[in-house]
Amino acid sequence: xxxxxQQRSNSQDFPKAGEVIEMVGTHTLEASDRAxxxxxxxxxxxxGRMTDPSAEWExxxxxxxxxxxxxxxxxxxxxxxxRKVEVTxxxxxxxxxxxxxxxRIFMSGLFDxxxxxxxxxxxxxxxxxxxxxxxxxxLEYSNRWGxxxxxxxxxxxxxxxxxxxxxxxxxxxxxxCVEVFAIERFRDLLGVPPGxxxxxxxxxxxxxxxxxxxxxxxxxxxxxxxxxxxxARAPIYEIAVSWWQKEGDEFRAAIQEIKQAKAGRMKRLxxxxxxxxxxxxxxxxxxxx
Numbered sequence: 001x002x003x004x005x006q007q008r009s010n011s012q013d014f015p016k017a018g019e020v021i022e023m024v025g026t027h028t029l030e031a032s033d034r035a036x037x038x039x040x041x042x043x044x045x046x047x048g049r050m051t052d053p054s055a056e057w058e059x060x061x062x063x064x065x066x067x068x069x070x071x072x073x074x075x076x077x078x079x080x081x082x083r084k085v086e087v088t089x090x091x092x093x094x095x096x097x098x099x100x101x102x103x104r105i106f107m108s109g110l111f112d113x114x115x116x117x118x119x120x121x122x123x124x125x126x127x128x129x130x131x132x133x134x135x136x137x138x139l140e141y142s143n144r145w146g147x148x149x150x151x152x153x154x155x156x157x158x159x160x161x162x163x164x165x166x167x168x169x170x171x172x173x174x175x176x177c178v179e180v181f182a183i184e185r186f187r188d189l190l191g192v193p194p195g196x197x198x199x200x201x202x203x204x205x206x207x208x209x210x211x212x213x214x215x216x217x218x219x220x221x222x223x224x225x226x227x228x229x230x231x232a233r234a235p236i237y238e239i240a241v242s243w244w245q246k247e248g249d250e251f252r253a254a255i256q257e258i259k260q261a262k263a264g265r266m267k268r269l270x271x272x273x274x275x276x277x278x279x280x281x282x283x284x285x286x287x288x289x
Contacts, residue, residue: 004142014042018144021166024188025087031159033078051140053133061125108135146170152219160207161214163190168221168243178242186239200236217269218258
């Protein structure tokens with residue numbers, strides 16, 4: 001079975017381990033933090049030493065600022081959040097004789113250290129970084145990945161949209177095109193802070209709808225998110241997500257939009273969504289529904 005570390009980046013996208021895509025505990029991270037995270041993990045992956053527990057890397061601050069469109073102060077704030085965040089990943093340990101592969105839950109930080117140039121405006125200002133040793137060992141056995149387009153991630157303004165986009169990319173090539181999540185699991189995967197948007201209407205209006213709008217408008221994948229209640233006044237208990245690869249005018253519209261200026265983008269996306277809403281595929285019926 002192919003492993004994530006054997007995959008290669010190309011001019012359009014890079015492979016991101018499914019364990020990292022589906023990690024939870026990221027609610028303190030902003031959209032720009034997630035863009036920086038992707039840049040650093042891709043840099044480590046492309047070096048061929050990502051699973052070396054002693055590996056360290058050095059990247060220019062100018063490259064990080066380009067990836068996140070951040071000023072020096074905001075870049076430093078992002079690095080602090082990335083260094084402090086504690087996440088939980090679910091993975092399968094290597095198979096042992098007669099025992100099979102055991103599913104385990106791993107708790108860790110995302111980086112071992114950051115070492116940044118004191119003079120951030122210097123031409124050669126850099127960031128040195130390392131990954132936690134145990135996390136490197138875990139990623140060595142990853143065999144699930146999504147191919148993430150940096151161009152799309154940088155265009156998305158909502159951290160929830162980035163999370164949703166990566167969840168869909170992880171599932172792009174599955175035989176099925178629909179998956180149902182318990183509501184709390186879906187909130188965790190999107191990175192919604194605990195206690196925020198507890199009312200279903202608030203969650204849909206402030207988290208789901210803007211994320212779906214951006215993913216549909218700026219990526220080559222289409223997505224629908226259906227909240228489910230046991231009756232009209234009951235709380236949301238699960239979320240059904242369906243996805244498809246765009247073709248024709250829908251695909252061309254996304255490619256055209258991502259090349260345009262961000263000014264007026266949300267208005268254009270809403271207009272495009274209204275235009276194609278009647279042609280979106282229906283969610284397939286699931287057993288027992």
